[in-house]
Structures are given as structure tokens and as C-alpha cells.
Amino acid sequence: MRSSRTMTLPVTTSTSGGLPWRHILLAALGVLVVAFAFSANGYVVTVIGFAAIYALFCTGLNFFMGFTGQASFGQNAFAALGGYGSAILTADYGFEPAIALILTMAFSGVVALVVGYPTLRLRGHYLAMATFALGLITYEISINWTDVTQGYMGYSGIPPLGIGPYYADTPKQQLAVILILLALGVLAAAALKNSRFGRACRAIAGSELAAGALGIPVARYKLVSFVIAALYASAAGSLFAHFVGFISPEVFGTAMVVQSFTMLYLGGIGTIAGPLIGAVVVSLLPELMRGLKDYQTIGYLVILLGILIYAPKGVAGLLDRLLPKREG
Amino acid sequence: MAMLAIQGITKRFGGLVANDDVTFQVEKGEIFAVIGPNGAGKTTLFNMIAGTFPPSEGKVMFDGAAISGRPVAQIAQAGLVRTYQLVQLFKALTVAENVMVGFHRVTTGGVFSALLRPPAMRRQEREIAAKTAEILDFVGLSHRANVTADLLPYGEQRLLEVARALAASPKLLLLDEPAAGLNTEETAELARVVRKVNENGVTIMLIEHDMGLVMQIAHRIAVLDYGRKIAEGTPDEIRVHPDVIAAYLGGTEGYDD
Amino acid sequence: MIDVVQLAQNLINGVGLGLIYGLIGIGFCVIYNASGIVNFGQGVFVMLGGMICATFLAHAGLPIWLAALVTVPVVALIGVAMEVAIVRPMWKRGASIFAIILATLACQMLIEQVTLLGLGDQPRTFDSFTPGGPLMVGGVALPYQFFWVLGCGALMVAGLWAFFTRTRSGRALRACSQNAEAAALLGVPVRRMMMLSFALSAGLGAVAGILITPSQITAYNIGTPFGVNGFIAAIIGGFGSAAGAVTGGILLGVFQALAIALLGASFKNVAALSVLLVVLLVFPQGILAQIKTLRSSRR
Numbered sequence: 001m002r003s004s005r006t007m008t009l010p011v012t013t014s015t016s017g018g019l020p021w022r023h024i025l026l027a028a029l030g031v032l033v034v035a036f037a038f039s040a041n042g043y044v045v046t047v048i049g050f051a052a053i054y055a056l057f058c059t060g061l062n063f064f065m066g067f068t069g070q071a072s073f074g075q076n077a078f079a080a081l082g083g084y085g086s087a088i089l090t091a092d093y094g095f096e097p098a099i100a101l102i103l104t105m106a107f108s109g110v111v112a113l114v115v116g117y118p119t120l121r122l123r124g125h126y127l128a129m130a131t132f133a134l135g136l137i138t139y140e141i142s143i144n145w146t147d148v149t150q151g152y153m154g155y156s157g158i159p160p161l162g163i164g165p166y167y168a169d170t171p172k173q174q175l176a177v178i179l180i181l182l183a184l185g186v187l188a189a190a191a192l193k194n195s196r197f198g199r200a201c202r203a204i205a206g207s208e209l210a211a212g213a214l215g216i217p218v219a220r221y222k223l224v225s226f227v228i229a230a231l232y233a234s235a236a237g238s239l240f241a242h243f244v245g246f247i248s249p250e251v252f253g254t255a256m257v258v259q260s261f262t263m264l265y266l267g268g269i270g271t272i273a274g275p276l277i278g279a280v281v282v283s284l285l286p287e288l289m290r291g292l293k294d295y296q297t298i299g300y301l302v303i304l305l306g307i308l309i310y311a312p313k314g315v316a317g318l319l320d321r322l323l324p325k326r327e328g
Numbered sequence: 329m330a331m332l333a334i335q336g337i338t339k340r341f342g343g344l345v346a347n348d349d350v351t352f353q354v355e356k357g358e359i360f361a362v363i364g365p366n367g368a369g370k371t372t373l374f375n376m377i378a379g380t381f382p383p384s385e386g387k388v389m390f391d392g393a394a395i396s397g398r399p400v401a402q403i404a405q406a407g408l409v410r411t412y413q414l415v416q417l418f419k420a421l422t423v424a425e426n427v428m429v430g431f432h433r434v435t436t437g438g439v440f441s442a443l444l445r446p447p448a449m450r451r452q453e454r455e456i457a458a459k460t461a462e463i464l465d466f467v468g469l470s471h472r473a474n475v476t477a478d479l480l481p482y483g484e485q486r487l488l489e490v491a492r493a494l495a496a497s498p499k500l501l502l503l504d505e506p507a508a509g510l511n512t513e514e515t516a517e518l519a520r521v522v523r524k525v526n527e528n529g530v531t532i533m534l535i536e537h538d539m540g541l542v543m544q545i546a547h548r549i550a551v552l553d554y555g556r557k558i559a560e561g562t563p564d565e566i567r568v569h570p571d572v573i574a575a576y577l578g579g580t581e582g583y584d585d
Numbered sequence: 586m587i588d589v590v591q592l593a594q595n596l597i598n599g600v601g602l603g604l605i606y607g608l609i610g611i612g613f614c615v616i617y618n619a620s621g622i623v624n625f626g627q628g629v630f631v632m633l634g635g636m637i638c639a640t641f642l643a644h645a646g647l648p649i650w651l652a653a654l655v656t657v658p659v660v661a662l663i664g665v666a667m668e669v670a671i672v673r674p675m676w677k678r679g680a681s682i683f684a685i686i687l688a689t690l691a692c693q694m695l696i697e698q699v700t701l702l703g704l705g706d707q708p709r710t711f712d713s714f715t716p717g718g719p720l721m722v723g724g725v726a727l728p729y730q731f732f733w734v735l736g737c738g739a740l741m742v743a744g745l746w747a748f749f750t751r752t753r754s755g756r757a758l759r760a761c762s763q764n765a766e767a768a769a770l771l772g773v774p775v776r777r778m779m780m781l782s783f784a785l786s787a788g789l790g791a792v793a794g795i796l797i798t799p800s801q802i803t804a805y806n807i808g809t810p811f812g813v814n815g816f817i818a819a820i821i822g823g824f825g826s827a828a829g830a831v832t833g834g835i836l837l838g839v840f841q842a843l844a845i846a847l848l849g850a851s852f853k854n855v856a857a858l859s860v861l862l863v864v865l866l867v868f869p870q871g872i873l874a875q876i877k878t879l880r881s882s883r884r
Contacts, residue, residue, distance in 0.1 A: 071683040073690075118866045125623040128686050129816060130865045132625070133858045136813065140858070144851040188443055195442030196435055196452075199421070203429040206418030213378065213412075214496055215404040215433035224439060254809060258694055261687050270420065294702055301695040308688045309674045312681075 026273050045171045051283035052182045053239050058263050058275035059189050060232020066270030068225040069205025071128050073257055074135030078230040080142055080252035081108045082237025087155045098163035101238045105231050112230030120222045142249040154248030161242045174243055190272050201225050262304040268316025277315050331356045331500050331531045337386035339372050346372040348555040354533050359526050361542045362535045364552035370535040378410045379403040407499035411489045419478035426477050427460045430495025467491045467521050483514030503534035507541050519545050590724040595842040601731045603838020604738040607831030608793040609815025612786035614824055618762030619782035625686050626693030628812020630790025633660045635803030638795045639709040649714055657791045664787025667692055668780050693808055700805040708804040730799045737796055745827045817861045
């Protein structure tokens with residue numbers, strides 16, 4: 001391509017990029033939340049810890065749904081694999097938590113590969129129902145395979161995070177580890193998003209036809225994207241097990257699916273910041289809705305439905321409208 | 329050697345013969361157009377070349393290798409890149425990103441290089457960015473680089489599709505009715521771009537309804553009617569070819585293409 | 586060694602339960618055909634049918650037939666509310682199908698939570714429609730309720746057939762499912778048809794819930810398994826006809842009964858879900874898509 005002029009192109013993307021103070025605003029909010037967590041009492045630490053774990057989970061889900069444009073209603077299956085895997089390896093077999101985390105992630109990744117290969121050929125309602133079934137199967141197994149999972153009773157006595165002599169004994173130390181892992185996870189997602197691989201995934205979401213015609217192996221990239229989401233989910237499940245010290249089937253039930261979707265849609269699906277915003281806001285909602293008591297869950301669901309109907313692009317979409325990007 | 333050789337292609341859908349023993353060659357460096365009335369079998373032929381479905385009989389040779397029956401992505405990987413009659417942009421991506429995706433075929437790197445960002449990968453990203461800017465400049469879309477694709481007016485969406493295909497450095501660019509839905513001004517702009525692309529060494533084959541555009545830019549033309557090739561030649565030859573005139577004047581109310 | 590009598594008993598139970606799945610499956614088909622939406626909240630209607638009927642019986646002292654007659658329209662109205670308040674606005678805004686699926690799922694959970702608050706978390710049940718029984722045939726017990734399920738199931742299928750072929754609304758609904766645009770041009774009120782489909786499908790779910798409660802139990806959270814099994818029934822049946830869904834349901838019920846006999850009761854849901862995956866994966870394009878291809882080629 002010969003061209004009379006050469007110009008350098010500001011490489012910005014559709015969703016991040018633009019005015020730098022938007023990043024600054026988000027970063028400042030993040031710092032504020034973290035600072036608040038570390039200065040506050042144990043309860044706040046727990047809430048922010050859950051938010052961070054969910055944020056990690058949603059970041060993975062967002063890669064598969066927001067970027068690659070697919071749908072999984074059964075990511076809770078991989079969180080369960082991570083949670084139970086870590087619990088069993090550390091509590092029963094005395095593995096190092098860090099090693100157990102990595103082993104279960106690898107295992108979940110392999111499961112995602114094997115399960116995803118046939119499943120991801122499905123589209124639309126069938127894909128949704130098949131993935132939903134994966135989550136339900138895992139849930140049923142976690143209840144009924146009592147020899148391994150201890151059924152409804154749940155699994156307790158899971159040690160805190162750590163490796164070798166270094167253990168995160170206090171909740172605040174645990175929170176610090178979770179936040180570091182979350183930061184790594186988000187950076188990885190951002191790096192993937194703006195890469196050859198990530199652009200190809202987002203192209204698949206736009207038009208599988210055109211992506212294929214440009215030489216992108218659509219089926220393979222969908223599968224890799226599914227595995228990535230499963231790795232995040234598995235890590236989130238493991239972190240949850242170590243953070244709380246106890247897991248039960250209910251932790252990874254259908255409620256988890258709906259909760260994570262609420263976060264994703266509220267924060268803004270298909271953006272890097274969306275899952276973070278969503279996880280923090282949704283985790284704080286119960287605190288804001290304390291007065292509602294029993295009606296809390298109803299409050300959530302009404303909010304989710306409201307967002308789905310009236311603001312399908314979520315808070316990040318709202319930011320886009322309020323702080324529009326530079327053009328040209 | 330011919331860039332593309334269509335050898336006795338026949339396609340049947342049930343009892344319907346969409347293409348009947350069609351043979352022609354597209355030479356390296358030319359702009360070759362396939363025209364014909366509605367239902368002449370142009371789109372079917374196009375889809376067989378691009379790999380959407382295999383021919384019932386016959387062979388498609390691309391750059392010396394038989395490609396008929398191979399999947400779309402593999403054919404694209406070999407350097408035969410197509411555009412679509414109904415624009416298929418990645419609407420949530422910016423104009424620049426759309427073009428960057430086009431480089432997929434000629435670049436490397438997967439998940440690990442994205443995470444580790446080795447120097448080679450960073451260099452590649454810089455090259456992609458620079459070449460993207462060149463291509464956008466080339467088709468006249470530089471001012472739109474950071475707009476999401478769905479906000480472009482229709483004419484520019486067409487241009488973007490061509491730009492994206494160019495990024496894949498095609499040996500042969502297939503354009504499926506590129507002027508469909510464009511006004512005269514937009515068509516003229518498109519003609520200018522297509523010529524420029526061809527001058528840069530890209531072989532082009534297009535199917536098109538807009539006779540004005542075809543006569544203006546094509547070096548050679550093949551005419552299909554009822555699935556058969558009825559004529560082949562330069563625009564001047566085609567213009568006066570009796571069978572072509574008959575096909576276009578004698579009621580050609582056929583099935584829709 | 587498998588006990589033959591026990592196996593026969595399991596099969597009978599499976600057929601009864603399968604018929605219930607079939608009714609739920611028909612509900613899926615009715616909505617899908619009218620709107621192209623698969624309502625992931627379908628199971629909630631089954632729960633509502635059982636719970637509301639149980640409440641009328643226990644607190645209002647109504648006889649079973651009256652309680653059932655009141656319950657079905659109430660649940661149908663809830664179905665209409667779901668369509669009007671959630672599905673239609675999303676549909677109008679061109680929401681993605683995944684968003685609509687999620688919304689129907691959220692709607693199910695919302696209704697479950699409201700039920701939990703209003704009626705508590707205690708499982709409920711009520712007596713069989715007719716006292717006495719069971720009928721013993723060669724050591725196999727046939728509870729009277731089994732005959733009620735068979736009879737009502739047959740009645741529903743016959744009624745639906747009559748509705749779809751003999752009434753104006755029914756024919757209009759079928760027209761919508763074949764070609765919504767053409768139906769609209771012919772003056773069929775497509776939107777009202779969508780509402781009707783939700784009412785019909787919710788009513789069917791309620792009937793299923795009322796029929797099954799005496800032989801099982803009902804509680805605020807039984808919706809999901811029933812919904813999923815109904816979906817499986819619909820898929821096996823090809824997502825088209827009522828008879829197909831019922832056949833699919835009975836096949837599923839029998840399969841589950843066999844799974845219980847061989848693997849034990851706790852893995853019956855896993856078995857059913859595995860059937861779902863196998864059916865889905867054997868038809869990678871989806872049976873729906875195949876029907877569509879047939880349809881468009883006919884057009």
C-alpha cells in the first residue's frame with residue numbers, strides 16, 4: 001500500500017480509551033473502595049472481598065459473553081470445580097493452597113475444553129440451555145456425591161490462602177491477596193482484549209461470517225474464550241473457598257448465575273471496567289437496602305430486570321454517554 | 329498463470345440447476361466482473377468460489393491449487409478474501425479496529441503472546457497500527473478511525489469492508505455487489521478506490537448489477553444467464569454481444585438470486 | 586437382580602410424571618411458536634399451580650375442582666403479566682435473546698421469592714382428587730391420581746388440538762407461528778397473540794402443577810427442575826406439536842424411572858440433564874433450526 005502521507009494512528013478502542021480522565025475517575029473510585037476496605041472493620045472487608053471474587057468471576061464471563069458474544073448460563077459449574085477442588089486438595093490432602101489453586105484451574109480448563117468442544121457448536125437458546133444444564137448437573141453432583149463433597153452439609157476447615165511459610169492469616173491479608181489476583185486478572189483481560197486474539201474474538205461477536213472470511217478460526221477461538229472464562233471462574237471459586245473457609249452446593253447454585261449476570265449487565269457488558277463496577281455496586285446493594293430485609297433478593301431482581309429492559313448497556317454505557325469519546 | 333480458474337462448475341439444488349458447466353479464468357492483476365440478470369446464478373458461483381458450499385461438479389483452482397470443497401477460513405487463509413453483499417462489519421468495533429482484524433491472516437500470535445507481550449508482538453502491533461492508518465488513508469476513512477463502525481453512513485461502511493479485506497493482503501479480492509444500495513456519488517468513490525486497489529497489484533473479481541460501474545472499471549467481463557456462461561470479453565465486446573443484449577432485453581423474470 | 590414388579594412400578598410412575606413434563610413442554614412450544622422466545626421461567630407456573638391450589642384448599646376450604654378452576658386463570662394472568670411487563674418491552678427494544686432468557690430466568694426467581702415471602706418455605710401437598718386406591722394390578726400399584734393425570738393430560742391435548750384447529754384465536758396463533766409478518770398483514774393481532782400464548786402456556790403449567798402435587802410435593806423452589814424437564818420433553822418432541830412434546834415427556838419420564846431403578850433416586854436429575862445434552866449435541870444445529878429450514882423451504 002503506497003500512500004502519499006503517513007500518519008500515526010492513535011490506537012484507541014471502542015470501549016476503553018478516549019479521555020484519560022475517565023480512567024482516572026475509575027481508578028480513583030477503585031482506590032477509594034480499596035482504602036475504605038482496609039481502614040474499616042471485618043464486615044466491610046468481607047463484603048469487599050466477595051465483591052472482588054465476583055469481579056474476577058465476571059471478568060472471565062465477560063470475556064466469553066461481552067467480547068466473544070457467546071452465552072454461558074453455567075459458569076457456576078467451573079466455580080464449583082475450583083471451590084471443591086481447592087477445598088479437597090488443601091483440607092484432605094494437605095496441598096499448598098496456591099498449588100491447589102493452579103491445579104484446579106488447570107483441571108477446570110481441561111473440563112471446559114472437553115465440554116465446550118461439542119457444546120459451543122450450539123447457538124442461541126440451545127447454547128443457553130445446554131450451558132445452564134452444565135451448571136445444574138454440577139450442582140446436583142455437588143449435592144448427591146456426598147462421599148466427595150459432603151453434600152448439603154458443605155465442606156469446612158479449608159485453610160486460608162498462602163504458599164510455603166507465607167499465609168494470609170487475617171481477613172485483611174486475604175483481601176490483599178485477592179485484590180492482587182483480581183488486578184492481575186483484569187490486566188490480563190485488558191491485554192487480551194487489545195490483541196490479535198482479542199480483536200478476533202470481538203470480531204466473532206460482530207459477525208461470524210465475516211470473521212471466518214478473514215481467516216479467523218471461529219470455532220477454535222470460541223472454545224479458547226470459553227476456557228479462559230472457565231479459568232477465571234475456577235480461580236474465583238478457589239478464592240471463595242479459602243476466603244470463607246467453607247463451601248456448600250448453594251454457594252455455586254443458580255443464584256450465582258443470576259447474581260453474576262446482574263453484575264455484568266449493571267456494570268456494562270463488553271467493557272473492562274463493567275464487571276468491576278457491577279461487582280462492587282451489586283455487592284454493596286444489600287448494605288444500601290438493609291431496610292428491605294427479606295425483600296433484598298426481590299430488590300436485586302427488580303433492579304436486574306429494570307436494567308435489562310431500560311439500560312442494557314449498564315453503568316459503563318451510561319459513562320460512555322456522559323463522557324463521550326473523542327472522534328477522529 | 330491464472331489467479332483463479334473456474335473449471336466446469338455445476339451446482340444443483342434439488343432439481344434446480346443454479347450453475348451449469350461454467351468455465352472461465354481470472355488472470356493475475358486484472359479486474360474481472362461477472363454480470364447477469366437476476367437469478368442468473370452469480371451469487372451461487374461466488375459462494376462456491378469462497379467456500380460457502382462445494383460445487384456439485386467441477387473444480388475451482390486458486391493460485392495453482394484446487395480449493396473447491398475447502399472451508400471458508402482455510403480459503404481465506406490462502407489469500408482469497410471476500411466481501412458481502414449485505415455489509416458484515418464488526419459493528420461494536422471502531423473503524424480502525426475493523427481494519428486491524430483484517431490483518432489476522434498475515435499476522436501471528438495467540439493468547440500467550442497477548443499476555444506476555446514479547447517485543448516481536450509489540451512490533452507487530454505497531455506495524456498493524458501504522459498499516460491500518462495507511463489503509464484508512466487510502467480509502468479515505470482516516471477521519472473516522474475511532475468511530476464505532478455502526479455509526480458510519482452506508483457508503484462508508486462499504487468502503488470499510490473493502491479496507492478490512494485489503495488488510496488481509498489478498499491475492500484475489502472478491503467483491504459481492506459492492507455498489508448495491510449506494511448512490512451515484514458513493515458509487516463513483518467506490519469505483520475510484522477499487523481501481524486504486526487494483527493498481528496496487530491486487531487481482532479483483534466482482535459480481536455486480538450496476539452496469540455503469542462494471543463497464544467503467546472491469547477489464548474483462550463474463551455474462552451468466554440461467555446458470556450458463558453466455559459471453560466473455562472486454563466491456564466493448566460485451567456491450568455489443570447479441571446474446572447479452574437478448575438476455576438483458578428479453579424478459580428475464582427468473583427466480584431470485 | 587432387578588425386581589420386575591418394582592421396575593414396572595417405576596415405569597408407571599415414569600409415565601405419569603412424563604405426561605406432566607409433556608404438558609410443561611407444550612407450554613414452551615406455544616410461547617416459542619408465537620414469539621421465538623424460549624421462556625426459561627416456564628417451571629414457575631408449575632410451582633404456582635401447586636402452591637396456589639394448595640392455599641385455596643387449605644385456607645379457603647374450597648373443593649378441589651373449584652380450587653383448580655380458580656387457580657388456573659390466576660396463573661394464566663400471572664403469565665400475561667410476565668409478557669406485558671418484561672418480555673414485550675425487551676422485545677420492542679430489540680434486546681438480545683440472551684438478555685431475554687436472563688430476564689425470564691430472573692422473573693422466575695422473583696416470583697419464587699415473592700412466593701417464599703407470602704407462603705413460606707414449607708413444602709405443601711394435598712390429597713388425591715379422589716380418595717382410596719391404589720388399584721393393584723399384578724403387584725403394581727396404580728394410584729387413582731395416575732388416572733387423573735392420564736385423563737386430564739389426554740383432555741388437555743385434545744382441547745389444545747380443538748383450540749388450534751377449531752377456534753379463530755387458535756388458528757390465528759398457528760398462523761403467527763408459521764409466518765408472523767404474513768399473519769400481521771392478514772389482520773391477525775400478533776401482539777395479542779403473544780399475550781395469549783403466555784396465558785395459555787402459564788395455564789398449562791398450572792394444570793401440570795395441580796395434577797402432580799398430590800403424588801409429589803410442591804414448594805417455592807420446584808420450578809427449575811420441572812421447567813428443565815419440560816424443555817427436554819419439548820426438544821425430544823421436536824419443539825413443534827403438542828403430541829410431540831407429550832411423547833417426549835413420556836420418553837423422558839420412563840428414562841428417568843429406569844435411571845432411578847438403576848442408579849438410585851438422587852441422580853435422576855443428572856440423568857435427565859444428560860439426556861438433554863445428548864439430544865442437543867446430536868442435533869448440533871438444534872431441532873428448532875431444522876424445523877425452520879423446513880418451514881422456509883416450504884415458503
